Amino acid sequence: MSKFQLLNIVSVLTLLVILTVGGEVVVSMMLLAVVYLLFITIGSVFIRLNFYFKSLNRAQTNQKEIAITFDDGPDLETTPQVLALLEKYKAKVTFFCIGNQIEKEPELLRMIDKAGHLIGNHSFSHAHFFSLSSLKSMMEELEKTNRLIEQSIGKKPKLFRPPFGVTNPTIANALIKTGMISAGWSLRSLDTVKHSDHVIKKLKRKLKAGDVVLLHDNRKNAVKILESFLPWLEENHFEAVGLDELFKIEAYEKI
Secondary structure (H helix, E strand, O other), X not given: OOHHHHHHHHHHHHHHHHHHHOOOHHHHHHHHHHHHHHHHHHHHHOHHHXXXXXXXXXXXXXXXXXXXXXXXXOOOOOHHHXXXXXXXXXXXXXXXXXXXXXXXXXXXXXXXHHOOOXXXXXXXXXXXXXXXXXXXXXXXXXXXXXXXXXXXXXXXXXXXXXXXHOOOHHHHXXXXXXXXXXXXXXXXXXXXXXXXXXXXXXXXXXXOOOEEEEEEOOOOHHHHHHHHHHHHHHHOOOEEOOHHHHHOOOOEOOO
């Protein structure tokens, strides 16, 4: 049972109690509605809460292993530089790629795969209102992106990261129907809104074994961040591995 389903049960039971007891029924119902909407909003925005379904957010491990993940690529300018740095420091990561970007740069996807990194699905459009799409539309985006990835590297991904990390019951249903696994994060770098120095300090201060770090390889600051973060990982004996190794799962469907 998901936390969303549990909330619905508790809310219905609370409503029955309100109607049975009487008193300030309208006020009590309004308060219940506000609390319900608050839980729904928080649960939708924070993927780490596993509100509608479970995601790969953080691994329980005794090893100093972490997973670095990149969203929104591949990017013609930045991704090759990211790959070069990863090769230099022998780090393995996971790239969650957007379908319309794959269409533009299929060779970059092959470069990522050839370098030994994982590739996941990050929807086709990465539209701001993806989470409000119909189930049919969501599944079309996931399946189209999977086809593009499979055509490029011969592998069909099982990992999906919802755009912006927003979750809801429709996405939960899409995951069930496609058999995909949701991947979230435990350490959000905020590299899309914060200066590189701030991001680097945050990563070094908060990183723990088992963390899944969120970065973006379509941002120019990705290179500067990695130039500082990767040697720091090495100095502190952290190993960057793919999500499959960190969580002991299969990242691609078996053919």
